Amino acid sequence: MYKLRMFNMKWQLLSYFFVASLITGSSIYIALEYFREYFAFWEFKMWLFVLILAVCLTVGYIATKRWQRKVDELHLAMLEISKGNFSSRIDMEPVEPFLYLYDAFNTMASAVEQRVQLLQRLGEAEAIREQELTESAVMEERRRLARDLHDTVSQELFAIHMSASSLPKILERNPAAAGKVMDQLIQMSHHAQKQMRGLISQLRPIELNDMTLHEALEKWFPEYCRAHELQGQLDVAVHAEMSEAIEHQLFLIVQEGMANVVKHASAREVRLSIHEREHQFILQLQDNGQGFERRDNSTSHGLSTMQERAQKLGGEVEIMSKLGEGTRVRVKIPRFSEHGESERRERGIEG
Structure with missing residues (x-):
């Protein structure tokens, strides 16, 4: 040369x-x-x-x-x-x-x-460590929920069982008092059902577990939209293989973005799309809510955490918003090809 x-x-x-x-x-x-x-x-x-x-x-x-x-x-x-x-x-x-x-x-x-590759690998390693810590926290939370089940719902069910067992004798001796016992049974069962729903909602997994990002979003996104009365549209077109860390971080970014929509946007519709380019993965979350001025773009909108998660993988977050015209969040994550990297190594050796 x-x-x-x-x-x-x-x-x-x-x-x-x-x-x-x-x-x-x-x-x-x-x-x-x-x-x-x-x-x-x-x-x-x-x-x-x-x-x-x-x-x-x-x-x-x-x-x-x-x-x-x-x-x-x-x-x-x-x-x-x-x-x-x-x-x-x-x-x-x-x-x-x-x-x-x-x-x-x-x-x-x-x-x-x-x-950038090193930054992405470090970010992936850190994301995996965070996931391990999260799993440990989940186990501790499950133990807490088990204690709560024992201290609340289990006791409520025991009280309902005792009241229901005593009801035949009350009907024989004092039929007038049976009405009060029935009202207590209805109230206790309603209270136990409410507590059980709360505990079940806490037990619902918000991690990918063994699912791909696409599979997790197809399950989680519609349920989340229905629970918060949002009309959601999901469009995922990714054929390249993502690393576990990238999928995990993108899923967390989606969750944080949707939480921002619910808390701040007052939106009725939301559209989530994930697609790939030759050298990037693109995630876009758009709502038709109230929007905000760029000078108001601060940590109060929960956007800094999304920036940090993207930067861990060498990516970036673009936020476009205007009052009365909704908000669009676009996340770009570099996509590296192992085949292209091996070719560059060979060319470097030949040169």
Whole structure:
């Protein structure tokens, strides 16, 4: 690659100037040598000037077009990096005037890609640790719920059983008092049913467990919308395999986003979509609620946690909202291809 490293920008530019000068000098020499008698005519001088100018402009156009193409390649590669395509590289020829610039860009892009991948892996590892801690907390919560069941519902059911067992004897001895016992039974059963519903709602899992993100959302999203009187629309179109940590973080982001809709948006409709691009996973949550001004975008809206979760995976969160026009939250997570990474390693070894 570096065999002709001296053939850089200045030498190529000088070569174009040399060609233009050589053509100009040759044209003047030929005109003076073979057409000297025509120099008396101004038309000849004008056409000679036009010819030399056209040739020089042609050489300049060829030079600038080639250099513009090189600059455009660099510009397009930079745009790809800015869009999240961290695998973007510029192919370099052995004789390349932009050799040093392209090589510096490719080195920078490789470093950025490696750092974002490392950031994503660290975020995944941290997410897994958080999940383990959450599972431990869930076990403790289940033990608490078991105690609550024993101290509340179990005692209520025991009291209902005792009252129901004594009811036949009360009917024999004092039929008038049986009505009060029946009312107590109804109240206690209603209270026990209410307590049981509360405990069951706490026991409902909000984690992925062994389901994929798509399966968990298909089960959880409609139930959540019905419980909070929302008209929900779910659109998931992801065919690439996601890591467990990414699915877990995206599911938590969806839950936090939906909680924000319920608490702050006063919305009637909400649309959740997850799809993939060549180098990104895109999650979008949009509602038709009251919205908010950008200056009000603070932790009070519960958005900072979503930002932190996305940043753990090397991603970002875009929040678009306007008063009276709802809110749209878009999450972008980089998607790395193992096949592309192995190819880049092979090219690096060959280079």
